Amino acid sequence: MLSGLLIxxxxxGTISTIIYSLTIIxxxxxWKHFDNYFFKLYIYQFLFNMWMxxxxxxxxxxxxxxxxxxFLSSWFDSLLITSNSEFPYNLFIFFQYHCGFMSYxxxxxxxxxxxxxxxxxxxxxxxxxxxxYIIIGVLFILPLGFTYPLIAHRAYVExxxxxxxxxxRTQADLSFLxxxxxxxxxxxxxxxxxxxxxxxxxxxxxxxxxxxQSDYRLFLVSFVTFLFQCAAFSIGIINKIxxxxxxxxxxxxxxxxxxxxxxxxxxxxxxxxYVLIVFSKRIRHSIKYLFVKGSFAPSSITPVQNIRTSRSVxxxx
Numbered sequence: 485m486l487s488g489l490l491i492x493x494x495x496x497g498t499i500s501t502i503i504y505s506l507t508i509i510x511x512x513x514x515w516k517h518f519d520n521y522f523f524k525l526y527i528y529q530f531l532f533n534m535w536m537x538x539x540x541x542x543x544x545x546x547x548x549x550x551x552x553x554x555f556l557s558s559w560f561d562s563l564l565i566t567s568n569s570e571f572p573y574n575l576f577i578f579f580q581y582h583c584g585f586m587s588y589x590x591x592x593x594x595x596x597x598x599x600x601x602x603x604x605x606x607x608x609x610x611x612x613x614x615x616x617y618i619i620i621g622v623l624f625i626l627p628l629g630f631t632y633p634l635i636a637h638r639a640y641v642e643x644x645x646x647x648x649x650x651x652x653r654t655q656a657d658l659s660f661l662x663x664x665x666x667x668x669x670x671x672x673x674x675x676x677x678x679x680x681x682x683x684x685x686x687x688x689x690x691x692x693x694x695x696x697q698s699d700y701r702l703f704l705v706s707f708v709t710f711l712f713q714c715a716a717f718s719i720g721i722i723n724k725i726x727x728x729x730x731x732x733x734x735x736x737x738x739x740x741x742x743x744x745x746x747x748x749x750x751x752x753x754x755x756x757x758y759v760l761i762v763f764s765k766r767i768r769h770s771i772k773y774l775f776v777k778g779s780f781a782p783s784s785i786t787p788v789q790n791i792r793t794s795r796s797v798x799x800x801x
Contacts, residue, residue: 530756
């Protein structure tokens with residue numbers, strides 16, 4: 485029997501996936517107007533976030549919502565450690581942890597993109613023209629030093645008779661992985677904080693009129709995404725500390741962290757399109773036009789020809 489929490493998460497996850505996809509379709513249909521590296525990163529993060537969100541259903545939410553007599557129990561029983569299933573469950577476990585590393589790195593990557601546009605305008609195009617795919621590739625490879633044991637070791641599902649649910653497990657040692665992930669999260673968040681602070685300081689010096697003609701709104705997209713990352717990180721830290729010092733969840737802060745824990749991962753994966761819609765008048769108008777008229781609003785922006793014109797064009801997003 486599916487839990488109310490799982491149904492709720494599936495509902496808003498599906499709605500968010502549709503909205504996320506609509507923003508991507510809009511960008512692609514009007515790509516001559518939005519052909520810049522910020523939106524290329526946005527499309528990359530769409531693919532990444534969607535995989536991370538729905539992959540978590542397979543390794544986390546579905547097992548935790550399946551009882552011994554439920555519909556999916558026979559499948560999870562086939563994944564028990566005593567079974568001989570050839571289903572590559574270890575790959576799903578691997579990607580869940582690997583994406584945990586990369587989700588924090590992706591926010592740093594977007595912040596760095598804004599930094600280079602604000603402070604390195606002359607070399608911005610050259611940096612991202614030659615470096616976009618190289619940077620993404622390097623950032624994908626780096627966490628392998630910590631997560632590769634998840635591929636090498638078997639993953640399985642364990643039935644918990646006390647809760648009458650299933651739990652995903654791996655034979656790999658997770659203690660070192662958790663420590664490395666925590667350090668990785670702290671380092672990337674510190675770097676993101678420093679970069680966003682520096683960018684905010686520079687933009688604060690702009691006049692109000694100059695802000696409207698600059699990359700101010702896209703910086704706000706990056707900055708607010710970073711704030712959601714801080715919220716997700718805070719929830720994780722609260723739960724980690726409460727597990728050590730307040731396992732019975734007697735303190736109010738521990739109970740709050742426990743209630744918010746199921747949604748922490750979603751703050752990193754599902755909020756990006758909403759942030760873009762809030763700060764992009766054109767995309768917001770087009771999405772509304774789609775629901776009213778059944779098609780995207782016709783374009784009226786002058787195409788982006790190069791980085792020098794992109795700043796004035798982006799002010800119209």
